[in-house]
Amino acid sequence: MLTFANAKINLGLFLTEKRADGYHNLQTVFYPIKIYDVIELIDADETSCIVKGIDVPGAATDNICLSAFKMLQADFNLPQQQILLLKNIPVGAGLGGGSADAAFLIKLINDKFNLGISIAEMENYARKLGADCAFFIQNKPVYAFGKGDEFEKTEIDLSSHxxxxxxxxxxxxxxxxxxxxxxxxxxxxxxxxxxxxxxxxxxxxxxxxxxxxxxxxxxxxxxxxxxxxxxxxxxxxxxxxxxxxxxxxxxxxxxxxxxxxxxxxxx
Incomplete structure (x- = not known):
């Protein structure tokens, strides 16, 4: 099975406070855009992550997708899988590509293995991986606050532009x-x-x-x-x-x- 993980932009970004945990409190609006990575899950003898396309800093063994898979594997006893990641979203660009990959992989795992994880539960898993990761579970425009993982609905629609x-x-x-x-x-x-x-x-x-x-x-x-x-x-x-x-x-x-x-x- 495969999925297409899209990027996001920030319609404004206010940094409001330095937190004791090292993060910052902020205000932003996450807005999904049409630039995509491709992620595929294939049955395998051992779990691995292969990254192609745009170069990603660091080893594939440290990729956030592998972290996401192992996190769910520990809770649901998932069989071994090969993760194929085709990177098209620019890296170091403020577009949330890594967070999107992890979140869409969580959804892909949920679908492939019929785990029945709720949206709220998937968001909680995603929050463990990155401050903006949970946004990509529902992947709709939101006003985000806290460290970027608390959301309120927004009616912003730029589709006519x-x-x-x-x-x-x-x-x-x-x-x-x-x-x-x-x-x-x-x-x-x-x-x-x-x-x-x-x-x-x-x-x-x-x-x-x-x-x-x-x-x-x-x-x-x-x-x-x-x-x-x-x-x-x-x-x-x-x-x-x-x-x-x-x-x-x-x-x-x-x-x-x-x-x-x-x-x-x-x-």
């Missing part, structure tokens, strides 16, 4: 992004701000990672500026970077940005 994502050839590690970030309590909640018309988002919906990441990687800030020059209604770095997405009213082509970056259209 044209979304573009630009990934420069730089990798921003999450640890690097958090090292220089400023933490502050916002004047208004991101949930309220994202409920305002899109025309008002530009100056009020921010990503608190942008100042420090743009200082370290000026080309990311330049991409955001060029997207606005091309007519974007709204543009923002996703997560801790390095990708930048933009919302347009109609289809566009960005050949200048394609010269040095990966550009994904109609995501």
């Amino acid at each position: 044209f979304l573009v994502l630009v990934k420069p050839p730089v990798h921003v590690s999450t640890a690097q992004a958090y090292a220089n970030v400023s933490v502050k309590e916002p004047l208004q909640s991101l949930k309220k701000l994202t409920g305002l018309p899109l025309s008002e988002w530009k100056d009020i919906i921010l990503n608190d990672f942008e100042p420090s990441v743009f200082a370290a990687f000026p080309q990311i800030g330049e991409i955001k500026a060029k997207l606005y020059e091309a007519g974007a209604r709204f543009a923002l770095m996703s997560g801790s970077g390095s990708s930048v997405f933009a919302i347009f009213d109609q289809s566009v082509q960005l050949p200048e940005l394609e010269k040095e970056n990966l550009v994904f259209y109609n995501i």
Whole structure:
């Protein structure tokens, strides 16, 4: 059996507090997009993970998919499986690709072996693997808070717009992004701000990672500026970077940005 694990973008990201457990409390809106990894489960004599496509830092034996499988195997006595992962979602891009892979694998395991795990239970398993991992279980736009694993429903729908994502050839590690970030309590909640018309988002919906990441990687800030020059209604770095997405009213082509970056259209 196989499944297609999609990426996400962050429609704003406020870092509000440093937690005692080392995480940060935050406010964000997770929004699923149409860039996909492919995951397949195959019966095997021993459990392993094979990764193809985009290079992923670290050994396949440390892949989050293998961690997810072994976590469920311990509780449900699952037979040995080979996990085949075809990576298409850019790495180090703030798109949640690893978290998506783990969450979609949990759902795939549940379906393949008829485990009958509820959505809430699958979300709890996913929370053990990463702060944004649980979002991908239901995979619908949500306002997220706490450390990014508590959710409230949001009615945001961008399907009538044209979304573009630009990934420069730089990798921003999450640890690097958090090292220089400023933490502050916002004047208004991101949930309220994202409920305002899109025309008002530009100056009020921010990503608190942008100042420090743009200082370290000026080309990311330049991409955001060029997207606005091309007519974007709204543009923002996703997560801790390095990708930048933009919302347009109609289809566009960005050949200048394609010269040095990966550009994904109609995501």
